[in-house]
Amino acid sequence: MRKGLMSKTTKHTLALTVALACLAPLVSAAEVKGTLKQGELSIGSDLTYPPYTYLDQKQPAGFDPEFIQLLGQQLGLKPRFLDTRFANLILGVNAQRFDVVASALYVTPERAKQVDFVSYLKTGSSLMVLSGSDFKPQQPQDLCGKRVGSIKGASWVPKLNQVSAEYCLPNGKPAIESREFPTSPEATQALLSRAVDVQMEDPAVAKITVEKLQGKTVISSNELIYPVVIGLAVRKGNQPLLEELTEALAQIKQNGSYGQLLARYNLAEPTAQEISTALGN
Known part of the structure; x- marks a missing residue:
């Protein structure tokens, strides 16, 4: 380019470069705090x-x-x-x-x-059972005497233990047996192998599980449990x-x-x- 001549595109590029250079300190000054590694x-x-x-x-x-x-x-x-x-x-x-x-x-x-x-x-949570099962629980009180599979650490496990102690046993019914598994798929596998009678699961997870298993399991509960x-x-x-x-x-x-x-x-x-x-x- 000859001295003294500058295209509109070049002027626009230079202006953008200058603008970004001016913004750089602002971006740096607004670094997110509290992370283990910057950026x-x-x-x-x-x-x-x-x-x-x-x-x-x-x-x-x-x-x-x-x-x-x-x-x-x-x-x-x-x-x-x-x-x-x-x-x-x-x-x-x-x-x-x-x-x-x-x-x-x-x-x-x-x-x-x-x-x-x-x-x-x-x-919340839903109850999932095998499609051919006669057992179609709707609520936690229906789980007395049943083996319930859950992902380990699920928030509803203590609630089930409470139902077992405060409802099942006082009413002369067997206790709920909670069985926890490292992952949700392992809990589902336990249901498929009949190692548990029912799986308690997040409703979105239960829905996608039913879809993947193509009718081998069904969601038996009709309402959201423990929202x-x-x-x-x-x-x-x-x-x-x-x-x-x-x-x-x-x-x-x-x-x-x-x-x-x-x-x-x-x-x-x-x-x-x-x-x-x-x-x-």
Whole structure:
């Protein structure tokens, strides 16, 4: 190019370069606080739990990975998932093995004493049995004397034990026998092999399981059992990251991307009252 001559395209490119250079300090100044590694959000997740968290061609997939991608875009962080069994997730985040738990983790008062939550989803549990079984339970009180399979650490296990102690035994019925398995698919396998009589499972997980098994199992319960709130969990005291995630959630609600994600998975957002109740407030 000859001296003194400059095309409109070149001028536009130079102007953009200058603008980005001016913005660079602002981006650096707005670094997300509370993460273990700058520029990265590490996530503990049990990737055996479709449709919430699972592996698709060796890549994290499902509702929670998509949700984290939305948050990551808002925060300018690259998500890194660490496949961790469900029973070890809270231990892991408190041991600073990862920044946050995103794994369909139910919010309970007991867990709220161990971690801080960003509540973002509402679900519950369903009862699933073999299609040919005469046993079609509708509610926990129907489970007296039955073997109930669940993923290890499920929030409804203590509730079933309470039903057993406060309803089954006082009414002269056998106790509920809870059997826990490391993963949801293993609990389903126990149902298929008749090692348990019924599987208690998240309704979205139960639905996709029934579809995959092509009629071998059915959901016997008609209503949501033990409705619960799901939340991201961060280490107690990690207030900076808690605030960053809370603000990012507010942003994706406002821009509509979170509502679209909920609609695709046929899920719902909890109310403020439901969140307060879940936390035991």
